[in-house]
Amino acid sequence: MLIAKHQNIIDNAVKANQNRTFYAQYPEHPKAYGEEAPPQGEASFKSLLQQPFSRLKQKVVAGWAGEEVSPYTGEPLGITYPLTDTEELVKAGKRAGQRWAQLGVADRAGILTESLEKIQHHFFEIAHATMHTTGQSFMMSFQASGPHANDRALEAIAMGYQQLQAYPERQTWEKPMGKISIRLEKSFRAVPRGLGLVIGCSTFPVWNSLPGIYADLITGNAVLVKPHPKAVLPIAIVVAVIQQVLEENGQDPYTCQLAADSSEHLITKELCEHPDVALIDYTGSSSFGNYVESLAAKGKTVFTEKAGVNSVILDSAKDIDAVVQNLAFSVSLYSGQMCTAPQNFFIPESGVNTSGGILSFNEVAVKLKDAVTALVNNPKMGTGTLGAVQNEATLQRAKDIHQLGGKVLLNGMPVVNEEYRNARTFSPAIVEVSSADSGIYEKELFGPVILLIKTKDTDHSIQLARQMAAKHGAITCAAYTTDEAVKDKIEDAMNSVFTPVSFNFTGFIWVNQHAAFSDFHVTGGNPAGNASFTNQEFIVKRFVWVGNRTFLE
Amino acid sequence: MLIAKHQNIIDNAVKANQNRTFYAQYPEHPKAYGEEAPPQGEASFKSLLQQPFSRLKQKVVAGWAGEEVSPYTGEPLGITYPLTDTEELVKAGKRAGQRWAQLGVADRAGILTESLEKIQHHFFEIAHATMHTTGQSFMMSFQASGPHANDRALEAIAMGYQQLQAYPERQTWEKPMGKISIRLEKSFRAVPRGLGLVIGCSTFPVWNSLPGIYADLITGNAVLVKPHPKAVLPIAIVVAVIQQVLEENGQDPYTCQLAADSSEHLITKELCEHPDVALIDYTGSSSFGNYVESLAAKGKTVFTEKAGVNSVILDSAKDIDAVVQNLAFSVSLYSGQMCTAPQNFFIPESGVNTSGGILSFNEVAVKLKDAVTALVNNPKMGTGTLGAVQNEATLQRAKDIHQLGGKVLLNGMPVVNEEYRNARTFSPAIVEVSSADSGIYEKELFGPVILLIKTKDTDHSIQLARQMAAKHGAITCAAYTTDEAVKDKIEDAMNSVFTPVSFNFTGFIWVNQHAAFSDFHVTGGNPAGNASFTNQEFIVKRFVWVGNRTFLE
Structure with a gap:
């Protein structure tokens, strides 16, 4: 049994989930x-180009489509994926799910961990696939779609393994009634909610999808994986491995199906509204996310990660240069296309207290501008940090910052990528806005744009950051202060709107990063999304405890 | 500290929650x-009659109202309760909640357990209050509103105590990075979602409200308790005790407020839709419950127990007389006004296999009719089992069964209660319907009405019972079979629609009863309601995990 083979991995993951230490x-x-x-991974990736993707076990095919274009080369990948009618997907998924649900959680955990062990052999192939669909740098593509995504998947397996064993499978219940007693045999079953649907996004097609996929699977639900039509390959490779491992272990490969579609004929709503789809995981825009959330009223269990506006609160700092360098990296990383990227920098008009005295608002702005400029122009660091811009709309938004209102302190511009001369690159723009211009900074400006907002003082900064998070959602907040009382105030205010705070990050750690087994990704408490990787809720909502009782004579 | 005083109680309850043994x-x-x-409890109850209820600590009062009428005497209780404007309730609740949230979960658990210890001194007073508002018999009033409700409350406290300590409060995270390592201090906070609202019903004003009240409180949320205007006193007594214990322990009594209203001016929707109300617990009709569930789309976290149609599947039995006696009691208990009462009896047209041979459909029907008749006319048992009918609408429905369609096998009728000659009593009616008449048996007929549905065979019975549960919800299913294969089939079919099955109950145990610490009450998976007393979901949705990180140099 695979569970015996992987028991150590699972036990360590369960322990890490509880302890929240580095793992x-x-x-x-x-x-x-x-x-x-x-080299093998790269060769393998290249061998997939310009042809139908044939690794999937799914046999019912209504046609083939593919429209991925590399943000690095501007060329189509030329790969097509099988299209399947929604009814066929659902029918096959339901049938497979019935069989999958019969397995105990330990057996499911064994098979799923085996799939992660197999996926790691594809990390480099997936990295190239991610790079040439999302525009992430090679290193980010490797880490985010490879080890980090696998760790997040294992985190979900471990949480499920633990939660589904919260109660004994069988228990004798004996109630004393004076001279007699009543005895019942009770059994407790964690019944899967039903078919799952995981809707991916174009920027993190693996990292954002694996937690939902594995959470559905560990809790006994079959799952349909609906990728963004512009970023299919990375997750298609993963689904193919999962299907292979399922089949090798006597399970139905249709337990996990790819539900590819095309921009001309999107099937997302069709899938969402199908009466047999019980669980929906979604990552993407707020407008579609709000639609997904509204399906809760129709009895769907939904998990969303939408957009938010992430804040930086600058109060005081020991080493302001280390701070601006850290922040310059955070805002440049993948050209601001991370859901955890900071956008709104709240800086008091009176300036920031540092070990070298008070730095005025303008001095801080200049330091930040210089740090960003130095980073993006650094030949060793620039393009590797920025990656490429995934799509034209994001690029256009960054180009259009002059229409925003506010004072442009730094224009974004293309940065030459020596390896890929046609790469769609753009460096971060910096815009100064008044605290009165909430119409500007209450929008998510996805991509390489940051706003410096001049506030009356740190209390005012906190008030605005809190208000933005409550109203528009926030996934992260970075704060810099040397004052313990201010630190407590920021923490209390942001936590009250369910936003975590990262204090005084400098060096090789950035607010954008959420580590599996330790950091919850999104809290689920504000408009940035209702789900959290991976708290108990992310797991326990996917199954139902049902207790049966038998009278014992 | 109260936690030290009550640590044993809490630890035992946590253990019982996990083991699901009798506790x-x-x-x-x-x-x-x-x-x-x-005698003290009775005297105390009588002393409350015909005057304003003055035990509450709430001071902002917009007026007084009361409209409770005893189903036993037909007389008004004459008690009035303070009415408070919604805005005042919310404002005071929010303020109190902020203070309450500062307490650690152990301190909250100590104070809340202390309140249960104090409530037990009011069990008899609450029993009389329950009897003369709900119509429950004295014994049921005592047990359901007293020890059973307290146990359910303790169950919620224990689950919260455990869940809120799932993660360390603080943890150092150290990531090795070659020659250096990155160190972060992390803190994990379970941030309460916000103000809670618990909406009670007229039949189980304490039992159905305490889990939500205590779940809100243990997770750090203040709570507004909105009783049914016809059943206020039992829960008002409880709220007053909670307020007293809060105040004695330096907490704001407004952490738990009674939100009484009147039939003329109901404030339930006003409260539900108030932007500061984050959590709603509801017990009552499906139509209002569906409205409450729709508020999920507005960001409310909702917990519902609505109506369902509970089935009995009769396949085979060793001792059919023991079976019909058990079922006769189940359907007579509180005149079918329990949400767990069986309604639809599915019996094969070919009859039921018993140790004495096959009994035809008609023979089973006659046995059931005789058992019900014998029970309700038993001078020692009848009125004590039936109790009284809470309201005229329920009585009228039972009287109107001739308009249902179907063949009336047994008419319901008033049963003389020697102690209360004006009691609103009615014995169970039995109606035979064809399996084709789903229009009749797919409705919940709340009150003393049961339907015998003639099916082709047990497979057909299972199919219909399953279909009813999927479509209209079910909280319980009783099944009788001596065949292990049939037993598995029933269990699988009903569990697949998230309905628990109780097999072969005879003697002093009934399908209506769900024991705290062992039986989940409602699964939360079918239209009978989305919440379950007390699984993890009932607790973890009331707070949000937020993790903060501080860079350590």
């Missing part, structure tokens, strides 16, 4: 995977 | 509470 099952260093892996 | 902190035998308690 990684899959190392984030590419070198950990041997010398052969990188 | 009761508060004995269900009235005699366990001493000889003085019954």
Whole structure:
């Protein structure tokens, strides 16, 4: 049994989930995977181009489609994916789910962990696929779609493994009634809610989808994986591995199906509204996310990650240069296309207290501008940090900042990528706005745009950051202060709107990063999304405890 | 600290929650509470009649109202309760909640357990209050509103105590990075969602409200308790005790407020839709329950128990007389006004296999009719089992069964209660319907009406019972079979629509009863309601995990 083979991995993951200390099952260093892996992965990726993707076990096919274009080369990948009618997907998923649900949670955990062990052999292939669909740099593509995503998946497996064993499978209940007693045999079953649907996004097609996929599977639900039509390959490779492992272990590969579609004929709403789809995981825009959330009223269990406006509160700092360098990296990383990227910098008009005295608002702005400029123009760092812009709409938004209102302090511009001369690149723009211009900074400006907002003082900064998070959602908040009382105030205010705070990050750690087994990703408490990777709620809503009782004579 | 005083109680309850064995902190035998308690409780109840209820600590009062009428005497209780404007309730609740949230979960658990210890001194008073508002018999009033409700409250406290300590309050996270390592101090806070609202019903004003009240409180949320205007007193007594214990322990009594209203001016929707109300617990009709559930789309976290149609599947039995006696009691208990009462009896047209041979459909029907008739006319048992009918609408429905369609096998009728000659009593009616008449048996017929549905065979019975549960919800299913294969089939079919099955109950245990610490009440998976007393979901949806990180140099 695979559970015996992987018991250690699962036990360690359960422990890590509880302790929240540093833990990684899959190392984030590419070198950990041997010398052969990188060239093999790249070759394998190239061999997939310009042809139908044939690894899936799904046989019912209504046609083939594919429209991915590399943000690095501007060329289509030329890969097509099988299209399947919604009814066929649902029918096959339901049938497979019935069989999958018969397995105990330990057996499911064994098979699912085995699939992660197999996926790691594809990390480099997936990295190239991610790079050429999302525009992430190679390193981010490798880490986010590889080890980090696998760790998040394992986190979900471990949480399910633990939660589904919260109660005894069987128990004798004996109630004393004076001279007699009543005895019942009770059994407790964690009954899966039904078919799951996981809707992916174009920027993190693996990292954002794996938690929902594995959460559905560990709790006994079959799952349909609906990728963004512009970012299919990375997750298609993963689904194919899962299907292979399912089949190798006597399970129905249709337990996990790819539900690809095309921009001309999107099937997302069709899938969402199908009466047999019980669970929906969604990552993407707020407008579609709000639609998904509204399906809760129709009895669907929904998990969303939407948009938010993330704040930086600058109060005081020991080493302001270390601070601006850290922030410059945070805002440049993947050109601001991370859901955790900071956008709104709240800086008091009286300036920021530092070990070298008070720095005025303008001095801080200049330091930040200089740090961003230095980073993006650094030949060793620039393009590797920025990656490429996934799509034209994001690029256009960044180009159009002059129409925003506010005072442009730094224009964004293309940054030459020596390896890919046609890469769609753009460096972060910096715009100064008044605290009165909430119409500007209450919007999510997805991509390489940051706003410096001049506030009356830190209390005012906190008030505005809190208000934005409550009204528009926030996934992160970075704060810099050397004052313990201010720190407590920021923490209380932001936590009250269910936003976590990262204090005084400098060096090789950035507010954008959420580590599996330790950091909850999104809290689920504000408009940025109702779900959290991976708290108990993310798991326990996917199944129902049902207790049966039998009278014992 | 109260937590030290009550640590044993809480630890035992946590253990019982996990093990699901028999456990009761508060004995269900009235005699366990001493000889003085019954007369004192009765006297205390009588002293409350015909005057304003003055025990509450709430001071902002917009007026007084009361409209309770005893189903036993037909006389108004003459008690009035303070009315408070919605805005005042919310404002005071929010303020109190902020303070309450500062307490650690252990301190909250101590104070809340102390309140249960104090409530037990009011069990007899509450019993009389319950009897003369709901129409429950004295014994049921005592048990359901007293020890059983307290045990359910303790169950919620224990689940919260455990869940809120799932993660360390603080943890150092250290990530090795080659020669250096990154260190972060992390803190994990379970932030309460916000103000809670618990909406009570007229039949189980305490039992159905305490889980939500205590779940809100243990997770750090203040709570507004909105009783049914016809059944206020039992829960008002409880709220007053909670307020007293809060105040004695330096907390704001407004942490738990009674939100009474009147039939002329109901404030339920006003409260539900108030933007500051974050959590809603509701017990009552499906139509209002569906409205409450629709508020999920507006960001409310809702917990509902609505109506359902509970089935009995009769396949085979060793001792059919023991079976019909057990079922006769189940349907007569509180005149079918329990949400767990069986309604639809599915019996094969070919009859039921028993140790004495096959009994035809008609023979089973006659046995059931005789058992019900014997029970309700039993001078020692009848009125004590039936209690009284809470309201005229329920009585009228039972009287109108001839308009249902179907063949009336037994008419319901008033049963003389020697102690209360004006009691609103009615015995169960039995109606035979064809399996084709789903229009009749797919409705919940709340009150003393049961339907015998003639099916083709047990497979057909299972199919219909399953279909009813899926479409209209079910809280219980009783099944009788001596065949293990049939048993598995029933269990699988009903569990697949999230309905628990009780097999072969005879003697002093009935399908209506759900024991705290062992039986989940409602699964939350079918239209009978989305919440379950007390699974993890009932607790973890009331707070949000937020993790903060501080860079350590």
